Amino acid sequence: MINPLAAKFFGAAHEALIGQKWFYFLHERYREQYEYLFINWKKTPDLALNHGPKEVLLNRADSTWMEADLSVSCLPTSLTGTSPLFVGVLHNLTKHKTEYSELRRLASTDHLTGLANRHNLEKTLEKSWLECLNSDQAISLILIDVDYFKLFNDQFGHVNGDKCLQKIAKTIEHCLPANDSLAARYGGEEFAVILPRLHAVSAEIVAKDIQQQINTLTFSDLGLPADFRVSVSQGIATEFGGQFRTSEALICAADTALYRAKSDGRNRISIGH
Numbered sequence: 001m002i003n004p005l006a007a008k009f010f011g012a013a014h015e016a017l018i019g020q021k022w023f024y025f026l027h028e029r030y031r032e033q034y035e036y037l038f039i040n041w042k043k044t045p046d047l048a049l050n051h052g053p054k055e056v057l058l059n060r061a062d063s064t065w066m067e068a069d070l071s072v073s074c075l076p077t078s079l080t081g082t083s084p085l086f087v088g089v090l091h092n093l094t095k096h097k098t099e100y101s102e103l104r105r106l107a108s109t110d111h112l113t114g115l116a117n118r119h120n121l122e123k124t125l126e127k128s129w130l131e132c133l134n135s136d137q138a139i140s141l142i143l144i145d146v147d148y149f150k151l152f153n154d155q156f157g158h159v160n161g162d163k164c165l166q167k168i169a170k171t172i173e174h175c176l177p178a179n180d181s182l183a184a185r186y187g188g189e190e191f192a193v194i195l196p197r198l199h200a201v202s203a204e205i206v207a208k209d210i211q212q213q214i215n216t217l218t219f220s221d222l223g224l225p226a227d228f229r230v231s232v233s234q235g236i237a238t239e240f241g242g243q244f245r246t247s248e249a250l251i252c253a254a255d256t257a258l259y260r261a262k263s264d265g266r267n268r269i270s271i272g273h
Helices: 006-010 028-043 094-108 118-134 149-157 160-176 200-215 248-261
Strands: 052-060 065-074 088-090 140-146 183-187 190-196 232-239 270-273
Touching: 006 028, 006 088, 006 140, 006 190, 006 232, 028 052, 028 065, 052 088, 052 140, 065 094, 065 149, 088 094, 094 118, 118 140, 118 183, 118 190, 118 248, 140 160, 140 248, 160 183, 160 190, 190 200, 200 232, 200 270, 248 270
Parallel strands: 232 270
Antiparallel strands: 052 065, 065 088, 140 190, 140 232, 183 190
16 A cells, blocks of 8 residues: 555556555665565565665656655564565655755855855865875965955945945856866955966966956946946965965965055965965
8 A cells, every 4th residue: 555645756646556566666776775675584584674764766657756765664463464564654855955955055155145155165175185285286276355345335335345246256256267166255355266286377377367357347237337447456375296284374375475466556466485
């Protein structure tokens, strides 16, 4: 037998399901496990079968898939007599998985810009740092600061300031050279870019592209003057051959280079040494 809710999980009417082997609806990588489970149980039927809950993938009758938790238990012979009976319990994980994915995304994303947040940046930098060191590859980091952003907020308001940051974030993300590069909001009006496998010369090319793209951004859609422009200062640091002992030291070097770019007049790129 199967109850109406479980029938919905399988994507077919009750009448169409009765008489079919339930594990035929499992994805093949799970189906073999359960077939093997029952084959072994038949050899030792005195052992009570209690399996799960285990995450499985159901191939529904309408050719869609559903992720579910499955538990299978043998009812005691004191209730069933000589005929073995099993109860299978399914828990639909679709909503849970969707909510979990969304929570993970929110936990790693800056809510204003949609870029990676500070926590995600630090975690990704550490991972990329180790991968590049283990494969004898360079890794570069760019720190980016929006020039005179406080004056922007004072003149045009914080709402427009937020929209300005969103435009700059999209521009930086658009300039990323590879899938494993990462753009993040470092804090306030500061951004960071992780560039695995890139030496300082290549990182500078990326920084120049970011600079040029931001220099040409327009804000007339926000009601600002058509000729109004913003600029950024950038500091670059590169690890290759043991120059820096830790990823934190790389951040400090990029921050020092950024400070130098701002001190030299802003709208500049400085490379740390």
